[in-house]
Amino acid sequence: MQAQLDLFPRVFGHEASGVVESVGEGVTEFQVGDHVLTVFIGECKSCKHCVSGKSNMCQKLGLERKGVMHSDQKTRFSVKGKPVYHYCAVSSFSEYTVVHSGCAVKVGLTVPMDRVCLLSCGVSSGLGAVWNVANVSKGSSVAIFGLGTVGLSVAQGAKLRGASKIIGVDTNPEKQEKGKSFGVTDFINPDELSEPVQQVIKRITDGGVDYSFECVGDSGVVSTALQSCSDGWGVTVTLGLPKGKLEVSTHYAFLLSGRTLKGSMFGGWKPKSDLPSLVDKYAAKEIQVDGLVTHDIPFNEINKALELMLENKCLRCVIHMPR
Structure with missing residues (x-):
């Protein structure tokens, strides 16, 4: 089984943090302005795996391979009426993206978003x-x-x-x-x-x-x-x-x-249940994250980050969106 299908055009990126811009109908756990980590494996809290206490392989919000939303199997990106596919239910190489509420984890407003993002993968x-x-x-x-x-x-x-x-x-x-x-x-x-x-x-x-x-x-x-x-x-x-x-x-x-x-x-982490504790460990300086970031690069130079990765000249390049 391929980890991901060969679907193009596509918005890549799966390890990210962001600020909630808007929430969909029926979503109550987030509000505009919340800081979140986006994750490629969600947690519905109701499927066999989520309630088992043995696994984080959520049956409803597991690894998404088809380039669509879990909820309706459709994309939220398009160009001239044609679909642009998602990546791992995150698609963070974009100023705006759409994720399922089960694939977002709220974090505190004081933790540095450009470092804590590494905890999302x-x-x-x-x-x-x-x-x-x-x-x-x-x-x-x-x-x-x-x-x-x-x-x-x-x-x-x-x-x-x-x-x-x-x-x-x-x-x-x-x-x-x-x-x-x-x-x-x-x-x-x-x-x-x-x-x-x-x-x-x-x-x-x-x-x-x-x-x-x-x-x-x-x-x-x-x-x-x-x-x-x-x-x-x-x-x-x-x-x-x-x-x-x-x-x-x-x-x-x-x-x-x-x-x-x-x-x-x-x-093995369940993102909603477990990631907040890892964020707390980072905030308390109990785990290292900052030392893994070798480059901070603006979004308009993202190709530079990809070149560094392909040339094995970096660990993590953090891409910063325009403000």
């Missing part, structure tokens, strides 16, 4: 994978494949949980210093090795780490991360968005020997 996804999905324990060992915003947030979450060894794996040598500031204790560049990275990890951890996290979105790396775990109890969590081959292939023995492979969507 990347930072929360990383922290939640550690705290909610893997439930990393104090004194444990962790390997993280990919030190982008999500991977660094995994490192931060592992450090806050008291992990004793946090191994960062990335082909970009510049990530080594940045990783240290988020809790990475050991850095490995696979391009500099003469043997598979999983063999190195197993050697320096006496048989493998307790937890590994695949933050790249590469199905081949999922298998590598699984092999980097200890047999008997090792847990691998995959949370990268797949970009190429979607099928995961690994040897059956890696699972038979007691390893566990888990998936994580938005870190």
Whole structure:
């Protein structure tokens, strides 16, 4: 299954914050002027998953792949009478957008919107994978494949949980210093090795780490991360968005020997129920966010941000709309 269908024209952008301009009929929880985070997975609070206490995979407001609104399967954008499609129910690369009320989370008026916006996807996804999905324990060992915003947030979450060894794996040598500031204790560049990275990890951890996290979105790396775990109890969590081959292939023995492979969507957080507490942690300086923003760019220079991303020269570029 593709994460998103190839629909164009389209308004992209999914990690954002904004100010409520107007509310639709029947919406009572928001009013004009409210500050909100927009999220790509909503929370209806009434479906099987929302009431289960086990999952954030809302059946009514889950990942939207068709480029339309959840409520009526229609777009709210058009040009000359022809539809312009939404992206992940957010479409934040626009001065104005329309989102379902279940995909918006109210935040305080005093938190900086140009930083707390990272909690609507990347930072929360990383922290939640550690705290909610893997439930990393104090004194444990962790390997993280990919030190982008999500991977660094995994490192931060592992450090806050008291992990004793946090191994960062990335082909970009510049990530080594940045990783240290988020809790990475050991850095490995696979391009500099003469043997598979999983063999190195197993050697320096006496048989493998307790937890590994695949933050790249590469199905081949999922298998590598699984092999980097200890047999008997090792847990691998995959949370990268797949970009190429979607099928995961690994040897059956890696699972038979007691390893566990888990998936994580938005870190297991229920946005309306859980995001306010993360915003509070940010406001109290209990979690790092600001250090992940490498560029602040005006909306009319958005192509510069895309170029920086494609050239691997940034972590997060925050796009500022005209005022």
